[in-house]
Amino acid sequence: MPWCVRKCPYCDFNSHAMPGNPPLDEYIQALLADLEQDLPLVWGRPVKSVYFGGGTPSLFSADHIGAFLSAVRARLDLSPAAEITLEANPGTIEHDSFPAYANAGINRVSLGVQSFDNEALKRIGRIHGRDEIEQSLKSLKSAGISNFNIDLMYALPGQGPEQSMRDVELAINAHPAHISYYHLTIEPNTAFAAQPPQLPDHDVAWDMQQTGQDLLEAAGFGQYEISAFAQKDMHGRHNMNYWRYGDFLAIGAGAHGKITTPADGRVQRFSKHRHPKRYLQGLENGDWRAETRILAADELIFEFFLNQLRLKQGVYINDFSVRTGLSWQLVERRVQQAVEKGVLEIHDERVIPTTLGWKFVNDIQQMFLP
Ligand code: SF4
Structure with missing residues (x-):
C-alpha cells in the first residue's frame, strides 16, 4: 500500500506522499487483478500469513482491507489460523478504529511508534506525537488485538541514552507481543542524506543498543532476529518465513516476491511496478511486473x-x-x-x-x- 500522509525524511521505502484524492477503490481492484495473475504460482499451496505493508496501509478503510481479504479467501487456501498483519501509523487520522480492522479480519498490528518523545518525533519528521500513540494503544486494546508489534528506533537526532531507554521502558509498559528495536540509518536518496542531522556518535549508539536489548530481555522479550524481540512464541510468523527463506507472493506497487516455480523447482524473484500511477495502469494493460529473475x-x-x-x-x-x-x-x-x-x-x-x-x-x- 504505497501512500503515506507525508514522506518521512529518513525513509527509503517505496512510499509516496498521498495525492489529494487517492484512488483507493481503484487500487484495491488493481491488487485483486494483480493477485489473479499470480495465482497459478501458488495453486494448491496453503497461505499461512498475509501482511499489509507500505507505505501506510491504515490509510485504507477497514472495508477496503475486508474486501481484499474476502477475495483472497475465495481464491486461495487461506488457513483459518493465518496471521494477518496490518502496518499502521499513529496519527493517520483517516484510518478506521482498530475494532473495525479486527472485524475485517486483521489479527495482528504493527504500529510505527518509533519514539514516545514528542521532540524526537518532530526531529525525524513524524506526523504523530505521544497523544496519538496513546490513542492507538487504547484502540488496539478495545479491539482485543493483543498480538501487536511496536516499531522503535534508537540513535535518533539529538537523542541521549536516557531518552532512548525511556522509549524502551514505555514500549515494554504498553504490553505488546513484539518489539522491533532498530538503529536509525541514513539511507541514500533520502532527505536526511541530502541534509544529514546531528546523530549520536557510534559509541553512544552502541550503548543504546546494548542497554535497550538488556531491558527487553529482562522484560521477557527474547531476541530472535537482529532487530526483533518477542514474548514467548509471539515471533512474527510472516517475517519468519522471509528469514527462513520461504516462498511468498507480492501484490502491489513496488512489492517484491520469491517463489519456487512448481513446474521446474527453480526459484524466481519478481517485483511489481514501483510507482502507483504506473502500477494502476495494469488495470488497462494487465502488466504488473517490473522484473522477473531466476536465481543462479x-x-x-x-x-x-x-x-x-x-x-x-x-x-x-x-x-x-x-x-x-x-x-x-x-x-x-x-x-x-x-x-x-x-x-x-x-x-x-x-x-x-x-x-x-x-x-x-x-x-x-x-x-x-x-
Ligand atoms: S510512515 Fe513509514 S513508510 Fe511512510 S514515509 Fe514514514 S517511514 Fe516511510
Whole structure:
C-alpha cells in the first residue's frame, strides 16, 4: 500500500506522499487483478500469513482491507489460523478504529511508534506525537488485538541514552507481543542524506543498543532476529518465513516476491511496478511486473545464508536443500571455515552463530557471497 500522509525524511521505502484524492477503490481492484495473475504460482499451496505493508496501509478503510481479504479467501487456501498483519501509523487520522480492522479480519498490528518523545518525533519528521500513540494503544486494546508489534528506533537526532531507554521502558509498559528495536540509518536518496542531522556518535549508539536489548530481555522479550524481540512464541510468523527463506507472493506497487516455480523447482524473484500511477495502469494493460529473475546457484546460496543467519536459532541444515534445491556439500567447506574461526557452531542439525559470531553477522554473511 504505497501512500503515506507525508514522506518521512529518513525513509527509503517505496512510499509516496498521498495525492489529494487517492484512488483507493481503484487500487484495491488493481491488487485483486494483480493477485489473479499470480495465482497459478501458488495453486494448491496453503497461505499461512498475509501482511499489509507500505507505505501506510491504515490509510485504507477497514472495508477496503475486508474486501481484499474476502477475495483472497475465495481464491486461495487461506488457513483459518493465518496471521494477518496490518502496518499502521499513529496519527493517520483517516484510518478506521482498530475494532473495525479486527472485524475485517486483521489479527495482528504493527504500529510505527518509533519514539514516545514528542521532540524526537518532530526531529525525524513524524506526523504523530505521544497523544496519538496513546490513542492507538487504547484502540488496539478495545479491539482485543493483543498480538501487536511496536516499531522503535534508537540513535535518533539529538537523542541521549536516557531518552532512548525511556522509549524502551514505555514500549515494554504498553504490553505488546513484539518489539522491533532498530538503529536509525541514513539511507541514500533520502532527505536526511541530502541534509544529514546531528546523530549520536557510534559509541553512544552502541550503548543504546546494548542497554535497550538488556531491558527487553529482562522484560521477557527474547531476541530472535537482529532487530526483533518477542514474548514467548509471539515471533512474527510472516517475517519468519522471509528469514527462513520461504516462498511468498507480492501484490502491489513496488512489492517484491520469491517463489519456487512448481513446474521446474527453480526459484524466481519478481517485483511489481514501483510507482502507483504506473502500477494502476495494469488495470488497462494487465502488466504488473517490473522484473522477473531466476536465481543462479551462487545467488541462492548467498540469499539463503543472508536470511537465515539473521536468526538467533541459526541455519537449519535441512532447509538448505529444500529451499534452494542444492546440495549442502556445496557450502560445507565455507561453514567449516567459519566454525574454525569460532563464529559458527553446529548443533542439532543447525549452524548457529556463536556469541562472538553474533557480533559479526555481516562478516559471516559475506563468507557466502558469490
Ligand atoms: S510512515 Fe513509514 S513508510 Fe511512510 S514515509 Fe514514514 S517511514 Fe516511510
